[in-house]
Amino acid sequence: MIALEKLSKIFPTSNGDITAVDNIDLTIDEGEIFGVIGYSGAGKSTLIRLLNMLEKPTSGKIIIAEKNMADLQGSSLRKARQEISMIFQHFNLLWSRTVRENIAFPLEIAKLSKKDKNARVDELIDLVGLTGREDAYPAQLSGGQKQRVGIARALANNPKVLLCDEATSALDPKTTDSILELLTDINKKLGLTIVLITHEMHVIRKICNRVAVMENGKIVEEGPVLDVFRQPREEMTKEFVKQITEPEETMEAIRELMKTGDTSPIVKISFLGEDAEQPIMTNLILTCGVSVNILQGKVSKTRDGSYGTLFVQLQGNQEQLNHALSYLKDQQVQTEVMTAHE
The missing domain is CATH 3.30.70.260 (ACT domain)
Known part of the structure; x- marks a missing residue:
């Protein structure tokens, strides 16, 4: 489903080049929940932004659904991006729009008919558990409810891949668990491939099938979550496992x-x-x-x-x-x- 081949991203600065992603090879299977964990500065946010071409790679390939994203331009890139949605740590909602209007926004851009748009929004509101809050504004919602709006909006155009950029970092532990359960449910119901980045091993432990550990732009360890818990090899991985154990x-x-x-x-x-x-x-x-x-x-x-x-x-x-x-x-x-x- 997703294959990264010798992927690198280098940012030039006045003090010299910064290598944020360093020659990464990685494969993510269709329908799995794949976690990327690392501390601040490890390169994980840059990595996830490369997947939907919010950042362009310096070198390497990003193959998603048999398309090399790095080779696409214009309408071809826009079409490919419609199959890759993203949710964010701070929700990125439109504060002047209601829950319903926020979820409908990408459908308006896609020029769906009013009937189809309303039907799809109703379906998504039910899916993420926001029935009864359709007409509320973001300022009237809890953090967990805001993230549910963000998830519903990300699912509007039936993407194949959902990218989660520290999606639970701004939430309390109980709300975090409820959002993780929602993502797991969505993964099962829709067969959606989810790529999730975090600095919290609890998040990885709860919902991911496999995990990659990033440090200094490199993947230093990768494997099934249970195997990583049982026998972490790298010191960085051991630190994260100790968060739980x-x-x-x-x-x-x-x-x-x-x-x-x-x-x-x-x-x-x-x-x-x-x-x-x-x-x-x-x-x-x-x-x-x-x-x-x-x-x-x-x-x-x-x-x-x-x-x-x-x-x-x-x-x-x-x-x-x-x-x-x-x-x-x-x-x-x-x-x-x-x-x-x-």
């Missing part, structure tokens, strides 16, 4: 516990897939005779399975502790004995 308040509590002089080992246990649903701790206690002090635990759901992390303090004699660590290894769960510098 090692919340700072948990790590601070562990560091404080270690300062007390208690030498009982603290172990981080990572579960994957069906193992995340199994009573491994109960079996550990019964089999090895150790006492287990659970410090923190969480099972995270991804699109393709569960990934769980559990921080526990094991208490017992040395033989029991060795038996416990050996038992966990035999269960094919990842274990890491925490140290004071963690």
